[in-house]
Amino acid sequence: MEMAVANHHDRSSDSMNRHLDSSGKYVRYTAEQVEALERVYAECPKPSSLRRQQLIRECSILANIEPKQIKVWFQNRRCRDKQRKEASRLQSVNRKLSAMNKLLMEENDRLQKQVSQLVCENGYMKQQLTTVVTDASCDSAVTTPQHSLRDANSPAGLLSIAEETLAEFLSKATGTAVDWVQMPGMKPGPDSVGIFAISQRCSGVAARACGLVSLEPMKIAEILKDRPSWFRDCRSLEVFTMFPAGNGGTIELVYMQTYAPTTLAPARDFWTLRYTTSLDNGSFVVCERSLSGSGAGPNAASASQFVRAEMLSSGYLIRPCDGGGSIIHIVDHLNLEAWSVPDVLRPLYESSKVVAQKMTISALRYIRQLAQESNGEVVYGLGRQPAVLRTFSQRLSRGFNDAVNGFGDDGWSTMHCDGAEDIIVAINSTKHLNNISNSLSFLGGVLCAKASMLLQNVPPAVLIRFLREHRSEWADFNVDAYSAATLKAGTFAYPGMRPTRFTGSQIIMPLGHTIEHEEMLEVVRLEGHSLAQEDAFMSRDVHLLQICTGIDENAVGACSELIFAPINEMFPDDAPLVPSGFRVIPVDAKTGDAQDLLTANHRTLDLTSSLEVGPSPENASGNSTSSSSSSRCILTIAFQFPFENNLQENVAGMACQYVRSVISSVQRVAMAISPSGISPSLGSKLSPGSPEAVTLAQWISQSYNHHLGSELLTIDSLGSNDSVLKLLWDHQDAILCCSLKPQPVFMFANQAGLDMLETTLVALQDITLEKIFDESGRKALCSDFAKLMQQGFACLPSGICVSTMGRHVSYEQAVAWKVFAASEDNNNNLHCLAFSFVNWSFV
The missing domain is CATH 3.30.530 (Alpha-D-Glucose-1,6-Bisphosphate; Chain A, domain 4)
Known part of the structure; x- marks a missing residue:
């Protein structure tokens, strides 16, 4: 593809530099001629025929060039600009794909190492089956050693903890310290925000993400360290101590409070050490983990309202990409002390998936959002920034x-x-x-x-x-x-x-x-x-x-x-x-x-x-399991x-x-x-596919044919009753049925009708007929209502109706007709009124 673009570019450049003279030979443009044309192009890339003729008259150096050749020059010049922009875009896409390919190759290498490790563990477990002990090797691999408070009271002790935190975090982010599995429902792909995984068989709950973002590493680190800006459950984050680590990095002691999601359990807080440094390969790292001691940290009175949770080695690995942007690895590994909540809530505190959704995915999405906003890819309404x-x-x-x-x-x-x-x-x-x-x-x-x-x-x-x-x-x-x-x-x-x-x-x-x-x-x-x-x-x-x-x-x-x-x-x-x-x-x-x-x-x-609510008392016990x-x-x-x-x-x-x-x-x-x-009374009787809906679809179609003398649906002679309902449900016009009560209420609509009213089959039955029409529509309906009841149908002119969301909907024509219920004695009973809104669209 690059060769083709280059060849085309060469041909375009050649045609830009030459033109046909009066004898039919190619003559190269002079530097003065090109400069004059470029000045005009900067003002108007696509000049009209009159403007080109005026240009020839005003510039004597262009007098020997045919107007047609001037037109060709501007065409080629525009094409050249377009090619440059496309080439720049393709280069940017190529850089991103190369970075993602590198990321996937690293992920593949990590998975291969993990497979090898699991195979070895499996063989070892088979050999030791008779003498197996309860502690799993995976747990011991990722459990953070508990450091005494004495270690945390000196800079040397804190630096030792920081270096150990860094090593543990990197082993989780790019190594095999945690058995990562792909997060359900988050398949990686071209349109995906990133690659997401959650832990299995390890202490606590953990989640991991990696992705490509078009921001510089320092900017990303600054954003991610400001956790309240992107983590909605973060109530406050205070840095109480900060000092240099001696190797160009910084160590911070951080106190963070988080909200509880419900009124049923207390909130959590964290007392952590955060270590920010750079690696030899140019990567930027922010890693963090809890300091020991449930009573440690400032503001003891405030902390009494919280349950102290533990953050195991977590953080962000940010690597710069060639050509701009960064690759981010995010790891969140927590122990949320699930013992302190009611059993019914424990899944929220024992689920790695919940941690991934609340923290890990939110962080990567927020970074991507800011990157798109900085690139001008996001436009908001009402002139708000x-x-x-x-x-x-x-x-x-x-x-x-x-x-x-x-x-x-x-x-x-x-x-x-x-x-x-x-x-x-x-x-x-x-x-x-x-x-x-x-x-x-x-x-x-x-x-x-x-x-x-x-x-x-x-x-x-x-x-x-x-x-x-x-x-x-x-x-x-x-x-x-x-x-x-x-x-x-x-x-x-x-x-x-x-x-x-x-x-x-x-x-x-x-x-x-x-x-x-x-x-x-x-x-x-x-x-x-x-x-x-x-x-x-x-x-x-x-x-x-x-x-x-x-x-x-x-x-x-x-x-x-x-x-x-x-x-x-x-x-x-x-x-x-x-x-x-x-x-x-x-x-x-x-x-x-x-x-x-x-x-x-x-x-x-x-x-x-x-x-x-069961169908009968006899089934109550049988339904308890389900x-x-x-x-x-x-x-x-x-x-x-x-x-x-x-x-x-x-x-x-x-x-x-x-x-x-x-x-x-x-x-x-x-x-x-x-x-x-x-609740069968709330929509299930007329849900698509129910026998009642199939019967109603037949009545609607037959009544339309009876009153208007034409087919509403194109039905195959061998078509089944179900196909009638399917044709009605998929019909492009909005078809709705309403009851014959003093205040008519809708009882059924096809998919187009639900889309037009922006509602559901359940909510449809709370919408009255008069609510969907504007004033002129109601007048038209009232004037033709007597005709509708007398001859069985009426055609309403084009007008405006209103959806349940307040949006105006225009339609070219509306047809109303009586729907009769077929009976064995051939005495058709009036069942409801049907409306068809033709060629409707939102205004």
Whole structure:
């Protein structure tokens, strides 16, 4: 390929330097002629015919050149520029591929060494089978020796620990000290962020990643050492001591606090030594491990709220690449002291996969994100800088974590809430919304109502996606309006909130997303109108800033989250945020018992009792086994409300009542979306492939043919009933059916219909017919409704309808017709109304 490009480049260069004269012979351009043409090219690479003729007239040195030859010169010049850019791009791609190839070859060598080591171990184990001892060689290979506090009290002792940490880390990053296996669901490939592996058969939990990033090693090390910027579970990181190591490196003593993901277990902290140095081959290393002693480290009062966890030798190996960029190796190896949490939560603390998702993969993704932003590959909306949007995401996540954990040194204290032992109510009287742009100062503070619960057979991604897309199913608009009013000085109070009606319109405006779309930042506008007559014409819209993570069912993620906070419609960069939201964490069902969650300080709600509905009492015992092995997840809910001192009890009562209402709504949603088909009334009867759906598809097709005299579906004469449903389901037009109630509600839609309304079959049954039309569409439907009922069908003109997400959808034509249910006595009964939206598209 390079030879072909070179040959083409030579021919292009030759044609750039010569032209045909009047006698038909090639004549070489003079230096003055080329200079004149280059000046024009710099101003206008593609001049028009008039501009070229003007050029010949103005430049006497070009007078003997035909206009056609001038045109050819500019064509060749543009082609040459394009070739240069393409050659530069190919060279960059080639450098990246060479670096990745080198990385894969090293990984292959490491795997071959690991195989050889395992073969030797296997042979040894066979020989020693009769005298085998319980300690595995793998455990002894990676367990960090416990150093006495005496070693950590002198620079020489710390340097000795640092050098040992470096050797152990390198043996994990590039050697065979840990038995690494490829992480499930993270196959390496051209589009992959990197190569990911997790440990097996070693003490603690460990994860490893390696990848190529187009940043310099020093910049990468600086970013990764700032752990709070990319590790969302990191509450704080303080460097208490730093001194040179004598070999050009530095040694730091670091104290780090992390958040707990739920309300059911205490948070973790770490007291570590961090060693930064460079190797002889030019690589840059940052390695770290815990110093011994559970009471070691500063701030003993603050540390009492945490369980001291252990970091075994971990860190980052960063190697520069030829031509720019770096290859990164990341190792995270922890012992999270799983004994201190309820059994049902232990999988979260004993899983290498969870560590990989929360720390290792997040670190590499964050570096890749910054690299793409620095290269100008990422463009965000509303004119916001990527760093500003990233700060908003971090503030939302941190505010939610603060609310879930409720640390005493932040000012949180637990208060009693009558009749709500399963809901924790905490207040923070020191937390105010004071900032430069908004001089609010609440005399009370912020109140938080939170709870954790166990769910079974509920996919986290599906649940969070439903809560995001259908806020009206669980949220109270008046509570949202109350929270939003706290951003406007002098307008918030409780009780006495102005009664407001939610119009049902929810508009989501995307601001930005991470490179793999695992996290989205967006603004949500909820449209509302006052019910008070004097304020009837005033807008009561509520704006929320929201992050949503983990809604792709096929993606590998640690959890799914929906976190939001009311914001002012002006949306300043320093807007005060009081986040609330949901976090759903999948839990491996192999370990633990659901009952442990119920007895965790009486703070847990169990929704599974209402979900375990069997077909008959006789099958109850038979289903118990499958239920115990089903998928589980922990849902954590936290809602925050600002309050004034004289209204604390009122707000606390409202918060408890509201969170209970949200929990009840989540219970209904969980029942509906559970794949076990627990609630037939919520969509399973008309799910694709069910007998009812097959029958309805036949009725829709036959009724269309009867009324309009043409075929809706092109059906083969030998086609089965199932093929009718498949043709209807895959039809390009949006086909929907609604009931004949006084307020018609949708009961079925094909795939195009669900896409147009941006909904699901379950949520479809909560959407009324009038809600999807705009004002002109409703008028057109009303004017033709009598015709529809009289002759059995009606054709509506082109118009606009609205999806459940608030997006406008245009269509060229809409056809409505009656759908009759066939019966044995040939007395067709009117079953429903069907609508077909032709050539629809989002505006």
